[in-house]
Amino acid sequence: MAVKTSTFSGWRLSGKDADAFLKQISDPMPANPLALAQAAIVRGCPLAEEYLTKGYATFSPMKKEKKASRKG
């Protein structure tokens, strides 16, 4: 059973939920989520570094960047 008492609480896992969770974190991470996670790390690292350096990070829309990159 998975329990979360409010948005601002943690998770309490038992029974099948605890077993499923432990199995997921023990098994190798499936290729697709791993690739997506690592892509998120690559995308977000400059933002986090900017934030840690300056106290803020600059966000620009992603779609325009893609268009710009297609234009070379």
Place this chain on the structure above:
Amino acid sequence: MVDTENFTLRQILSNDDTTKLSLGNEAYTPLKIFLKKSAFDFHQYEIAKTYVLINQTSSSSRVWGYITLMSSEIVLNEGQRPQESSATSRYEAFPAVKIARLAIDKALQGNGFGTRFLDWCINHVRLAIMPHVGCRFIVVDAKRDSVAFYEKSGFVLLDTESNRTDDHPLMFFDLYKSNIL
């Protein structure tokens, strides 16, 4: 029409205009109410930290989106786990950061700002928290229609039938397994 070119993410301030966030769906009203009435209190009393999106080209500090993060944990109730389970763990609990709130104004939706928030959050925890105090997971109680959004950044559902059909399924990002740098 809002200029989507220049936005800044920073911590919420007491004089930010938190009253104009428009999310376009009544189901998201609690997100608006939290920002307007509670976010700064939670922030200043160190309960949960809120980071806001502000338009750089505007003289106002109107909030166009926000993310709220807090310390959390995943606790395993050892006593209730089935005896026949082959899964074992040396740990009774795992440290985590929880995404308690995430919202983007409807005028900006579709431009990737939500993904930007998520990518920044993953890396902020990875660089500023995990190496110093330990933190294995980022967790979120997702709305059902947001599951795909989180999956695109590498979050996974707790893999049980009941969770997959829950209105607010549990999702997590494994910082240890995903860490590549």
